[in-house]
Amino acid sequence: MRKLVSSSLPKLPSPEMAAAEGGVALALGGWWEEVNGSPAWQDGAFFSLSAAYALVSAVALVQLIRIQLRVPEFGWTTQKVFHLMNFIVNGVRAVVFGLHAHVFLFQTKVYTLVLLELPGLLFFSTYTLLVLFWAEIYHQAKNLPTGKLRIIYIAVNSFIYVIQVCIWIYLGITDNPLVELVCKIFISVISFIALLGFLIYGGRLFFMLRRFPIESKGRRKKLYEVGTVTAICFTCFLIRCIVVAVSSFDTDLSLEVLDHPILDFFYYMLTEILPSALVLFILRKLPPKRVPGQYQPIR
Numbered sequence: 001m002r003k004l005v006s007s008s009l010p011k012l013p014s015p016e017m018a019a020a021e022g023g024v025a026l027a028l029g030g031w032w033e034e035v036n037g038s039p040a041w042q043d044g045a046f047f048s049l050s051a052a053y054a055l056v057s058a059v060a061l062v063q064l065i066r067i068q069l070r071v072p073e074f075g076w077t078t079q080k081v082f083h084l085m086n087f088i089v090n091g092v093r094a095v096v097f098g099l100h101a102h103v104f105l106f107q108t109k110v111y112t113l114v115l116l117e118l119p120g121l122l123f124f125s126t127y128t129l130l131v132l133f134w135a136e137i138y139h140q141a142k143n144l145p146t147g148k149l150r151i152i153y154i155a156v157n158s159f160i161y162v163i164q165v166c167i168w169i170y171l172g173i174t175d176n177p178l179v180e181l182v183c184k185i186f187i188s189v190i191s192f193i194a195l196l197g198f199l200i201y202g203g204r205l206f207f208m209l210r211r212f213p214i215e216s217k218g219r220r221k222k223l224y225e226v227g228t229v230t231a232i233c234f235t236c237f238l239i240r241c242i243v244v245a246v247s248s249f250d251t252d253l254s255l256e257v258l259d260h261p262i263l264d265f266f267y268y269m270l271t272e273i274l275p276s277a278l279v280l281f282i283l284r285k286l287p288p289k290r291v292p293g294q295y296q297p298i299r
Contacts (some may be wrong), residue, residue: 037148037259042101047098050098053094054094057086058084078129081129088122096116099102108172109175110175114168122158132149167179181248187240188242190243195234239270
C-alpha cells in the first residue's frame, strides 16, 4: 500500500539558502580543481602509491624466498610463481608511479597507456593463476580431466596479450579516440572475465569444502582461505570493471592523466594494493616440508 502524502505544500528554499548551497558546491568544485591541478597533491598521491606498491612487492619477494628455502626441491610450484608475479607486478607499478611526472607527460599517449595497462594485464594473469589452481583442485576432487585447464589458461592469456598489443600498435600508428575507447572497454571485459572465474571456481571449491565432514583436517582454514580470497578478488575486479567502463565514456574520470591524483590513488589502492596485501597475508603460511603431492609445478 502506498503511504498517504501530506496535503501541505513543501517549503521552497529561500534565495539565501539557494545561494549558500550554490556557494558550497562552487567551493567544493574549486577545491577539487585546485587539488587536481596541484603538483604537490599529484606528487603526494603518486609517490604514496609508489611506496605502497614497493612495500607489497617486497613482501611478495620475501615470501617467495621463504618458500624457496623451505622447499627448494619442488621447483617452480604454483605458489612460487604466484609470489614471483606479485613481486614483478607491484615492482613495475612502483617504478611507474615513482616516475609519474614523466610517464603521464609522454607526447605519444600510447606510451603512457602501455606503462599503465601492461601491469594491469600482468595483475590479471597473476590472480587468474589462483583460479587455475582452484579449478585443478576441483576437477581432481570430482575425478574430472585436468589436462586442458592449463592449456586454456595459457590460450586465454595469450589471446588477451596479442589483442592488447595489436591495439597499442594501432594507437601508436594513428591516435584514434575510438580505438582508445575500444582499448578501455577491452580492459573492462578482461576484468569481467576474471571476476567470473573467481565466482565460478572459487564458489564451486568453497561449497565443495563445505560438504566435507566437520572433523576434516584443515576444513575450516581452507573454507576461510578460499571464501575470503574469492570475495576479495571478485570485489577488486568488479570495481575495476565498473570504473574502467564508466571512465571510457566520461573524461572527467580518466585514469591515464596526471591531473586526477585523488581518483587514481583510490582506484589503484582499492583494485590492486589492498587486494594484493590481503591475499598475500591470507596465503602467508609456508608449505610443509617434503610433501610434494600438495603442490603442482608450473610446466
